[in-house]
Amino acid sequence: MKIILLGTGDAIGTPRIGCSCPQCSRAQKTGEERLRTSLMVTKAGHTVLVDTGPDLRRQLLSHGSPHVDAVLWTHGHYDHFMGFGEFYRVQKMPRVYAPRPVMDYCGGIFGFLPFERHVLGEYDPFSLFGIEFSFLPVNHPPAYTCGLLITDGNVRVGYTSDTNRTIPARTREALTGVDLLLVDALLPAGLHVPKHMNYKEACELARELHAGDFRCVHISHLVPWDLPHLGKDGETFCFSSP
Numbered sequence: 001m002k003i004i005l006l007g008t009g010d011a012i013g014t015p016r017i018g019c020s021c022p023q024c025s026r027a028q029k030t031g032e033e034r035l036r037t038s039l040m041v042t043k044a045g046h047t048v049l050v051d052t053g054p055d056l057r058r059q060l061l062s063h064g065s066p067h068v069d070a071v072l073w074t075h076g077h078y079d080h081f082m083g084f085g086e087f088y089r090v091q092k093m094p095r096v097y098a099p100r101p102v103m104d105y106c107g108g109i110f111g112f113l114p115f116e117r118h119v120l121g122e123y124d125p126f127s128l129f130g131i132e133f134s135f136l137p138v139n140h141p142p143a144y145t146c147g148l149l150i151t152d153g154n155v156r157v158g159y160t161s162d163t164n165r166t167i168p169a170r171t172r173e174a175l176t177g178v179d180l181l182l183v184d185a186l187l188p189a190g191l192h193v194p195k196h197m198n199y200k201e202a203c204e205l206a207r208e209l210h211a212g213d214f215r216c217v218h219i220s221h222l223v224p225w226d227l228p229h230l231g232k233d234g235e236t237f238c239f240s241s242p
Ligand SMILES: [Zn+2]
Pocket: 010, 011, 077, 079, 080, 161, 162, 218
């Protein structure tokens, strides 16, 4: 199994339009960016996307234009699903897997497109191309939101791109001891919003969950470029198949 960080940015992306903060100025100069957060998961020639943000077209073009077999949606925020329309007239619409509230909302907005819908329960594992996924509820008020546990043989990867620090006990349990945790770090340490974590909280959570390794994702332009454990757009993790 291979996991590629297609983007590591927040809803706005870095550089932020019209911003001249140090991070955005550097991005403008070097071309380094944080596109909206999503993942590409591949195994044996199959491709699954976790979230389909507004940068999807560019993300697929810069990663070899793969045929996408399936899409998973974590929640109904603009930056996580609005790129889904980019598949129109490019390939057969991929089938979509999501929890009921997410499918109802996002599926309603894309009601004009024909695609296969699969509604999954919380903590209910399902298998795609030999990889097991489960939606894990997190805490990202007011939107109903799930993270994911991705399991390939004895490799376990956790994804919680949008959540605050107070996640349900059963979700914490499911994420304990993952080999890799991809975790929300919207803001630098010291800044807080009710629905996301900051860098310090993300690092603390990764430690508490005994994650083998972790990368921060969903990073805003306010976070400096050179902190340890920040995910980078295009960063790829290869796990040997069982
Ligand atoms: Zn988001």
